[in-house]
Amino acid sequence: MKKNFTGLDVLRGIGIFALLVMHTAFYHFEGLFELDLNNPPLIVTFIGLILMFAGVFAMISGLVHTHQYYRKIRENRMDVSSALKYNMVSGVLILIVAYLYFIFTGPGLANMSTKFMSNSIFVELFTSGKLIGTTLERVLYVDSLVMIGVNILLIGVFFRLHHRFFKKITPNFYLISALLFFVVSLIRIPLYTVYLDALESGNWLVTLLLNWLVNKNNPVFPYLSFALFGAWISTLIFTIDFKGIVKRVLPLGILLFIGGVALYILLPDTMLQRSIDPVWFALMMAQNGLFMLFVLAVLKFYDFGKLRKPGFISRFFIRFGVAGLTIFFIESMVSAAIASILRLFIPSLAFDIPSALLFGLILALSWGVLLTQWEKVGYKYGIEYFYTRILSKFGGSAKAKKLAEHQR
Numbered sequence: 001m002k003k004n005f006t007g008l009d010v011l012r013g014i015g016i017f018a019l020l021v022m023h024t025a026f027y028h029f030e031g032l033f034e035l036d037l038n039n040p041p042l043i044v045t046f047i048g049l050i051l052m053f054a055g056v057f058a059m060i061s062g063l064v065h066t067h068q069y070y071r072k073i074r075e076n077r078m079d080v081s082s083a084l085k086y087n088m089v090s091g092v093l094i095l096i097v098a099y100l101y102f103i104f105t106g107p108g109l110a111n112m113s114t115k116f117m118s119n120s121i122f123v124e125l126f127t128s129g130k131l132i133g134t135t136l137e138r139v140l141y142v143d144s145l146v147m148i149g150v151n152i153l154l155i156g157v158f159f160r161l162h163h164r165f166f167k168k169i170t171p172n173f174y175l176i177s178a179l180l181f182f183v184v185s186l187i188r189i190p191l192y193t194v195y196l197d198a199l200e201s202g203n204w205l206v207t208l209l210l211n212w213l214v215n216k217n218n219p220v221f222p223y224l225s226f227a228l229f230g231a232w233i234s235t236l237i238f239t240i241d242f243k244g245i246v247k248r249v250l251p252l253g254i255l256l257f258i259g260g261v262a263l264y265i266l267l268p269d270t271m272l273q274r275s276i277d278p279v280w281f282a283l284m285m286a287q288n289g290l291f292m293l294f295v296l297a298v299l300k301f302y303d304f305g306k307l308r309k310p311g312f313i314s315r316f317f318i319r320f321g322v323a324g325l326t327i328f329f330i331e332s333m334v335s336a337a338i339a340s341i342l343r344l345f346i347p348s349l350a351f352d353i354p355s356a357l358l359f360g361l362i363l364a365l366s367w368g369v370l371l372t373q374w375e376k377v378g379y380k381y382g383i384e385y386f387y388t389r390i391l392s393k394f395g396g397s398a399k400a401k402k403l404a405e406h407q408r
Helices: 006-028 042-050 055-074 080-105 121-128 136-140 144-165 170-201 205-216 220-239 244-264 278-304 312-345 352-376 384-394 398-403
Strands: 109-111 116-118
Touching: 006 042, 006 136, 006 278, 006 312, 006 384, 042 352, 042 398, 055 080, 055 220, 055 278, 080 136, 080 144, 080 170, 080 312, 080 384, 116 384, 121 170, 121 312, 121 384, 136 398, 144 220, 170 220, 205 220, 220 278, 278 312, 312 352, 312 384, 384 398
Parallel strands: none
Antiparallel strands: 109 116
């Protein structure tokens, strides 16, 4: 059984690269607060859509952690309790990184109504020279890393339930769980209003109970369903050949994608307002289907199709997939610092949409060059380096071997 899937590294790397470009473009675009969200430029809608693609990381994470869990039990003969402990430690570590990221180095939160950007501590320091604290909004915000950490912890509950009721790997358990959880995620629409009322009235018990479940931007409802669909695909890999996987996953992926797109077209467009409404649910449906198709495509091309060695472009994205978390952690801070330095020499510097996108692309490509050099020493002393060393104390880490494989 394969330990790592090259296709998933490529897909994850493409996603991180795209986010690096779009983060920079979005947060350095000077006309952000003057946008008419009821009639935005097409390119702004596209950027907004790409920034909502966190679900692809949830699906990859669900697939990878499920594969890791069952491989440890089947091949490494690890007992279930130890495998679950390993999974729990992994989730906790990601959550620690997530909160350090969003408080100290993460991107700004744009409040369109007040035309205010709530920056992380170091981004604000490099932007304005002011040392600030953090805000409640940033602490409560469910960004993509918080979502991944919470999903890892919660998927461990499904591992435990599966072990309790089934003697062998049963993919349909994860499929039914994913479908049911996705439908139940409709409850986020009314619960989000309850959450906002609790936050405004200072009802901290309700606020904290609901925060991970329904708060913006990537809560458990519905992002755990993305991870569970990933777990379903992972368990199919353990039990049937790839042709059988395609026969099961492809029709559902197409159905969810077409259904979500149809609903989006028929409903009023509220995407850029980030409203929690039926349009939001339609987007989640389409993305669940689309990301299944993405996963199938990269697995077929890199892992289950004709044997091929990744070329230059594939290796470029693989590096982001392997060690991109460290880059993701510092990119907002670095882009803010570079923009501030540029304004020292060009005081009138202002980024319109094309120049903001170009700025983001140049920085992302520069990160790619840095990764090319960092690869030669096994990505030492990055977040992934320390993450794998902590996990090695709880039963070994496939990620550590992957980092070492890239060392030259």
